[in-house]
Amino acid sequence: xxxxxxxxxxxxxxxxxxxxxxxxxxxxxxxxxxxxxxxxxxxxxxxxxxxxxxxxxxxxxxxxxxxxxxxxxxxxxxxxxxxxxxxxxxxxxxxxxxxxxxxxxxxxxxxxxxxxxxxxxxxxxxxxxxxxxxxxxxxxxxxxxxxxxxxxxxxxxxxxxxxxxxxxxxxxxxxxxxxxxxxxxxxxxxxxxxxxxxxxxxxxxxxxxxxxxxxxxxxxxxxxxxxxxxxxxxxxxxxxxxxxxxxxxxxxxxxxxxxxxxxxxxxxxxxxxxxxxxxxxxxxxxxxxxxxxxxxxxxxxxxxxxxxxxxxxxxxxxxxxxxxxxxxxxxxxxxxxxxxxxxxxxxxxxxxxxxxxxxxxxxxxxxxxxxxxxxxxxxxxxxxxxxxxxxxxxxxxxxxxxxxxxxxxxxxxxxxxxxxxxxxxxxxxxxxxxxxxxx
Amino acid sequence: xxxxxxxxxxxxxxxxxxxxxxxxxxxxxxxxxxxxxxxxxxxxxxxxxxxxxxxxxxxxxxxxxxxxxxxxxxxxxxxxxxxxxxxxxxxxxxxxxxxxxxxxxxxxxxxxxxxxxxxxxxxxxxxxxxxxxxxxxxxxxxxxxxxxxxxxxxxxxxxxxxxxxxxxxxxxxxxxxxxxxxxxxxxxxxxxxxxxxxxxxxxxxxxxxxxxxxxxxxxxxxxxxxxxxxxxxxxxxxxxxxxxxxxxxxxxxxxxxxxxxxxxxxxxxxxxxxxxxxxxxxxxxx
Numbered sequence: 193x194x195x196x197x198x199x200x201x202x203x204x205x206x207x208x209x210x211x212x213x214x215x216x217x218x219x220x221x222x223x224x225x226x227x228x229x230x231x232x233x234x235x236x237x238x239x240x241x242x243x244x245x246x247x248x249x250x251x252x253x254x255x256x257x258x259x260x261x262x263x264x265x266x267x268x269x270x271x272x273x274x275x276x277x278x279x280x281x282x283x284x285x286x287x288x289x290x291x292x293x294x295x296x297x298x299x300x301x302x303x304x305x306x307x308x309x310x311x312x313x314x315x316x317x318x319x320x321x322x323x324x325x326x327x328x329x330x331x332x333x334x335x336x337x338x339x340x341x342x343x344x345x346x347x348x349x350x351x352x353x354x355x356x357x358x359x360x361x362x363x364x365x366x367x368x369x370x371x372x373x374x375x376x377x378x379x380x381x382x383x384x385x386x387x388x389x390x391x392x393x394x395x396x397x398x399x400x401x402x403x404x405x406x407x408x409x410x411x412x413x414x415x416x417x418x419x420x421x422x423x424x425x426x427x428x429x430x431x432x433x434x435x436x437x438x439x440x441x442x443x444x445x446x447x448x449x450x451x452x453x454x455x456x457x458x459x460x461x462x463x464x465x466x467x468x469x470x471x472x473x474x475x476x477x478x479x480x481x482x483x484x485x486x487x488x489x490x491x492x493x494x495x496x497x498x499x500x501x502x503x504x505x506x507x508x509x510x511x512x513x514x515x516x517x518x519x520x521x522x523x524x525x526x527x528x529x530x531x532x533x534x535x536x537x538x539x540x541x542x543x544x545x546x547x548x549x550x551x552x553x554x555x556x557x558x559x560x561x562x563x564x565x566x567x568x569x570x571x572x573x574x575x576x577x578x579x580x581x582x583x584x585x586x587x588x589x590x591x592x593x594x595x596x597x598x599x600x601x602x603x604x605x606x607x608x609x610x611x612x613x614x615x616x617x618x619x620x621x622x623x624x625x626x627x628x629x630x631x
Numbered sequence: 632x633x634x635x636x637x638x639x640x641x642x643x644x645x646x647x648x649x650x651x652x653x654x655x656x657x658x659x660x661x662x663x664x665x666x667x668x669x670x671x672x673x674x675x676x677x678x679x680x681x682x683x684x685x686x687x688x689x690x691x692x693x694x695x696x697x698x699x700x701x702x703x704x705x706x707x708x709x710x711x712x713x714x715x716x717x718x719x720x721x722x723x724x725x726x727x728x729x730x731x732x733x734x735x736x737x738x739x740x741x742x743x744x745x746x747x748x749x750x751x752x753x754x755x756x757x758x759x760x761x762x763x764x765x766x767x768x769x770x771x772x773x774x775x776x777x778x779x780x781x782x783x784x785x786x787x788x789x790x791x792x793x794x795x796x797x798x799x800x801x802x803x804x805x806x807x808x809x810x811x812x813x814x815x816x817x818x819x820x821x822x823x824x825x826x827x828x829x830x831x832x833x834x835x836x837x838x839x840x841x842x843x844x845x846x847x848x849x850x851x852x853x854x855x856x857x858x859x860x861x862x863x864x865x866x867x868x869x870x871x872x873x874x875x876x877x878x879x880x881x882x883x884x885x886x887x888x889x890x891x892x893x894x895x896x897x898x899x900x901x902x903x904x905x906x907x908x909x910x911x912x913x914x915x916x917x
Contacts, residue, residue: 395892421890428751428842431643432886432894438765439636439887452751456843459753463760465767484755 243279243560245270245292245550246317248307248332250324253299258539259324262347263294265543266321268531269551272519279551282558290547297323301331308335317341318560321546322361324539326350326368333361342565344550345590346542349497351401354584354591360562362569362583363592364545368398369405371495372446374597375472376410378493378615379444382624383469386443390419392433392457394449399474406446418442427453430460437466448473448494455485462488467628478538478600483609490604491627493614495597497538498578500525501613501621502598508618509575518548521577545578579619601625639766640883646768646776648879650837652872653779654852655859656786657830659871662860664803664823666725667717670732673853674739675828679705679835680844681743684752694754694840695774701836705829713824721820743846753843775837782833783872786826790868799823858902864912873914 247266250259270290273279278289293315297303304323311317312335320336320343322329329348336343337358344362345353351367379386389410393403400422407417418440423433437445445461445468448454454476461471462485470493476482477494502521509516519527524544528536536544549569554560556568573582573594582594599615601624612622654676661669679701686697716735720727758770790796801809802819810816835849859878863870881901882894889897905912 421892423891426845428844428848429647429882431647431883432640432891435636435640435643435883435887436891438639439633452843456751456753463757463767463769465760465762465765467765 241288243288243290243319243554244315244317245290245319245321245547246308246311246315247292247294247321248297248304248311248323248328249294250299250328251296253297255299255324255328258347259299261537261539262324262543262546264532265528265536265540265545266292266547267543268528268540269544269547271531272527273547273551279554281554281560283560288560293317297328299325299328301328304328304331305335308332309339312336312339312341319550319554319562319565320344321543321550322346322348324348326353329353329361333358336360340562342550342553342562342569344546344569346546347539351588351591354588357589359589360566362549362590364542364549364578364581364595365497365592366595366597367591368402371402371474371597372406372472373409374495374599374615375444375446375470375493376406376413376415378472378599378624379470380413380415381617383443383626386415386469388416388418388440388442388444390437390440390442390445391417391421391447392419392437392445393422393447393474394427394453395422395424396449399447399449402474403447410446423449423453425449425453428456430457433457434460434464434466437461438464442468444468444470444472446470446472448476450474451476451479451481454494455482458482458492459485459488462630465631467631469626469628470624471627472599477602478611480611483602486609487630489602489609490630491601491625493599493601493624496600497595497597498541499538499598499600499611499613500535501600501611502579502619503613503621504575504577504579504619506575509580511618512575512580514573514575514580516575517552518576524577541578545576545581548576548578549574549581599624635765636887637884639768640887641880642766642768643772644880644883645876646772646879647841647883648876649776649779649872650834650875651852651855651859651878652863652875653782653837654831654834655856655863655871655875656783656868657827657834658853658856659860659863659865659868660786660830661824661827662865664799665717665721665728665820667721667728667732667824668725669824669827670729670853671712671736671739672732672831672856673849673851674736674743675705675708675831675849676835676838676852677743677844677846677849678708678739679832680839680848681747681752681846682832683836683839684754684844687754687756694756694836695778698778698833698836701832702829705832706825708832709825709828710821712828713821717824718817718821740846740849747846749845749847751843751845754840756840769841771840775841778837779834779872782830783868786830786868789826795819795822855898858898860912861902861905862913864914867912867914870912870914874912877913 249263250256274289278287280287295307320341322332322345324347326348329345330353333353337360342360346364349365349368351369391403393399454473472493477492478496482489506516553565553568557564580594584591584593596616598613600611601614602609603612613620614624658672661667682701683697686692687694716731720731761768798814798819802816806816859874863874
């Protein structure tokens with residue numbers, strides 16, 4: 193009996209060993225390469241033929257939806273730039289077409305590292321774009337930095353990616369530390385009498401880091417934070433928080449976390465008729481379904497990376513004294529709608545902007561050399577349909593310092609709830625309305 | 632802090648406490664009569680939430696009428712559950728009944744997750760509110776509190792004034808003696824379990840009129856129910872109501888002074904304190 197057991201044990205060990213061995217090679221070879229027809233077979237090293245951009249996308253797993261939008265945006269950019277003959281590279285004295293290679297990262301950080309290593313060493317990608325989400329981008333950034341390849345990070349808002357000393361990763365999204373600082377600016381500019389703020393946030397990593405940054409920013413700006421407290425994820429009863437808010441009598445409530453809790457919080461604030469000037473919550477108000485709570489959604493504001501209503505125009509760029517690059521907001525929205533049949537959100541806009549910013553950097557550098565392009569990105573100050581973009585050169589090298597969150601507010605027009613951009617003033621589509629106007 | 636906020640908090644704590652109490656009475660009754668720790672209590676609370684949600688959104692039945700239907704549904708489901716999962720192990724050691732009710736809970740939550748997913752649902756209806764100065768008391772909360780009191784009174788009347796009620800009390804006091812008096816104890820146990828489940832489902836339905844919920848929401852209220860039962864004394868419906876109000880007040884009034892995340896610490900510290908100092912509960916006998 194014992195012998196049989198030992199044999200079985202050995203067999204299973206062997207089997208597991210074999211399985212691992214067979215898995216190993218297939219893991220690196222299975223990802224299907226998708227390139228444009230012009231680049232099907234030859235991952236060529238000759239940069240003169242084409243510019244190869246590599247990235248991983250989450251075709252499966254939890255980031256599937258957002259990642260698809262991001263890729264859609266990128267593909268639209270590529271289509272546009274190739275329709276014009278490609279990107280002009282001064283050193284080569286001609287326009288070079290763009291192609292891309294991508295693999296499914298299954299929304300997993302481990303896959304991301306394999307993929308980016310392969311993109312760089314086997315596929316010979318010239319430039320990289322990040323996966324979707326902060327977590328995956330943090331994994332990819334390590335590889336990009338090791339190989340000295342420029343990576344434009346989109347769909348990643350975390351600050352912590354950028355204090356690792358990387359020199360090749362450039363962020364497009366407003367970092368989470370500034371997610372709700374726009375709300376503070378909005379409050380102070382539009383409601384100068386406001387002195388007291390309540391910050392009530394979900395006890396999750398993201399919301400917490402946003403809340404901490406918002407608190408110190410608000411205090412720095414001379415506001416008094418009268419309540420600073422976290423609620424547990426999944427909270428449905430905000431009674432005790434609302435009681436506390438009423439006891440503290442703030443002018444604004446800032447915070448939130450995810451969709452469900454934000455929606456419930458907004459609803460209960462409305463039911464208790466809390467009198468405040470501004471209610472600004474993470475995530476929930478930016479989601480179209482937020483309108484389902486009806487009157488409770490009215491005049492609620494929230495940050496968003498980008499909205500189709502944003503008015504980033506050539507005139508706004510002129511006012512700031514910077515160049516406007518790429519399509520206008522209207523052109524982007526129209527083209528995206530024509531290609532995919534629905535209005536783009538900020539994930540798609542981020543995907544397009546990633547390609548656009550690379551294009552601008554290559555044109556500025558006049559070469560495909562990674563280091564020269566990196567320098568071009570470092571010195572870039574540009575207005576696009578996505579907003580104003582500039583990268584930090586200091587401790588958090590590559591972090592976005594130009595782009596501002598837009599603040600949207602649910603307003604009423606013709607009896608319909610509609611999102612309007614109310615901040616920044618340069619991109620606003622409507623004036624902000626005080627929250628307590630609704631009562 | 633001003634007086635209005637305090638009054639507001641006390642009223643909402645009271646109203647919420649009443650429905651906590653109602654939920655706990657269901658658990659209390661089942662323990663008192665059957666000596667079964669019903670771990671499916673939370674699952675049935677969630678089932679009550681979804682029942683009222685379906686009745687309201689799919690059939691347009693006014694929630695407070697739906698509650699009467701849910702009472703009937705709970706009774707039937709409870710009796711079925713008793714005969715399906717508990718009857719055969721009712722005389723076995725307590726661990727068996729504990730596991731049996733836990734299994735029922737897993738089954739309900741499993742099916743619920745499959746059918747409803749775990750995204751939050753909410754009853755989109757409102758009774759407006761009563762306003763006085765800056766105090767706003769929601770109509771739904773008032774209705775919930777009032778209905779909870781009505782159900783508690785009805786349960787009392789049932790237990791003390793009707794024959795089956797008296798039989799339940801007899802079985803709870805001494806099952807063997809009750810059987811010798813000609814009481815069919817199986818039927819009485821089934822009825823008790825049915826009533827306990829019905830009350831849990833009604834409480835769930837009432838909570839659903841105030842707060843959003845998922846199929847997993849019952850767990851939190853189940854824990855509260857345990858604390859309330861210990862607080863108020865096992866086997867005492869009024870005790871459960873008092874326990875519920877205590878908990879409701881802690882949640883809305885005491886939190887004015889402390890971080891809300893400390894509330895569970897406080898609640899369970901209270902639980903331990905009661906167990907050590909007065910194990911029979913605040914209103915428990917002996």
